[in-house]
Amino acid sequence: MVHDLENKVFSIQTKNLTKRFAKKRHKGFFAFLRSNQTKNNLKENNDITLALNRVNIKVRPGELFGLLGPNGSGKTTMIKCLSTILIPDEGTAIVNGFDINKETSMVRASLGMVVGGERTLYWKLTARDNLMYFASLYKMQKKLAKKRVEELLENFQLSNRADERLEDYSTGMRQKVAIARALLHDPPILLLDEPTLGLDPSFSRQLRCQIKELSKKHRKTVLLTTHYMDEADQLCDRVAFINNGNIVAVDTPNKLKEKVKEAEVVDVAIYRPPENIENYLISVLPEAELVKLIIGDENEGFPSKLKVIGGDAEENAGIIIDLLRQKKIRICGVNIGVPTLEDVFIKLTGAKLTEDGM
């Protein structure tokens, strides 16, 4: 195999990676019999979802690279294309020097992945049985596999419960087994899709430390997808924002945050926001670039949040408080704060990281 120099420099390089999904509208079993509903009409009614739109990213060896975007933004599709579970419609990616469209076996051998969390294991089997089974799929010699499994069980503090069925494990422990599985064949690249989703804060912290260690100590290239901005901020060397299948920005977390100056962000927590408050505020705050209302669950005690980016934050805060008081809207907190990655994401896309996207 011959690869150009550029391919060797990056662990992962996508080249115009594009993936579309046909989203069928269910019109009932006999829809095709209805008048003027020809086969072509039905075909035209199918929506096309552009899950990845000519995506180009480059991940360096040993880098912890974050792919940050809301649900449905294309993160998991990207992981599935890179791991050869899905075939892209256009473009390709070079993973560890191998083309995902042409050298699938070599790509698969170069990767370890965690997609879908704790449910992706055999719950009726023990942790040891699970790991030994997956080791055989990676064609590891039995002796070596046994040794490796023991080593991973030890590293993830699962040795004392290795012979218990996973159905008796906690969510966090099962997630540890899922990560141990990704490391079985000691791959140079790890694809981690929302690895801390559904874990309690203490387990999440523990897992983040382990991910960081894998990258820094063991020099693994990690592509991490998440919609937790703090996680990306804390862990990643570089972050790419993805929204509706498009890469919006790629840079280090600090450089991305520089796009929103410290004094520019105002958060106001309120109850019962009136309609069109966003449009109203943007019209009275001339220097504000963006006003975003993030609806909270008031019944559960979580107020809604007005986020204003751009202009003089202190001046904006004063104007907003006066206006809201005039309208008799209950304010329960004002924060002029340090910008987060979410602020940058909102500024760049107008979308929130926590809302459902596509």
Next chain:
Amino acid sequence: MQNCGPQKSSFRSNFAIVWNEIAKNIKSLLAYPTIILFWAVFPVFWFIPFILQGQAFVGGLESQNFAEMTGTGEYIPFVVIGAILNSYVNTLLHGMGENIRRELYQGTLDYILAAPCNKAYILIGKALSESISSTIFAVSQLTISALLFGMSITFGVILPVFSIVILLILGLYGMSLMLTALSLTYKQSYDIAESLGYVFYIFAPVRYPIESLPSWAQIVSRILPLTYALIIVRGIMLLGADFSTIYGEIIALIFIDAILLAGGFYLFNWIEKRTKKSGTISHY
């Protein structure tokens, strides 16, 4: 961490994939203790009604009319052999598709697809684990027949009969690959497997000799691997037939196996690629 990277494919590594797949499936099966009850008790219910029905019709354990059609007057061993071989059809047709569907629901299918091994060995492991389950079922049926109805089995026929069972399994493996492929697209194959099971049950000579079928149905019967397996096994076990009298059926069975296996692998690979392209491979 040391470098534990995957090795090149070898007979040993491929054998390990098949072996671990069987071990995984059997362990998962044994995690449900009621399976023992299924293996031990269900076989009795399967064929005793046929035997009692036969006895009620002919008024005894032998029938002259039956002997003229089949060459043997004893219909109990005839029905038992039919029931045993047909149980392979049921488990294999349902088993593989269901197994893949389970992997899909568990979310483990993605990991199987993302592994750098040949998926054929995983599928072979799945088929073999289903066959082991069928064989345990068959042994239960034979034991019950021997104990309750005095059916005798000669030691010398075990090997040739076992070889024919393997040929039957190969053909059924091809069919179950096709059903597995369909379950990747339609996310279930139960209805088709159930319908196919009935086609086997009616058109193959499971409970009655092939001569009982109308001539058009006999043509359908001749494309089913179970028909040939039943003719051969009954020939060996009940009529003492040797290779010279049954080689035609053996060749026909091998020929059908080859077509079903080639078709099964082709369809599975084609649909796997198609669903990977459409993005529906991981959908429930």
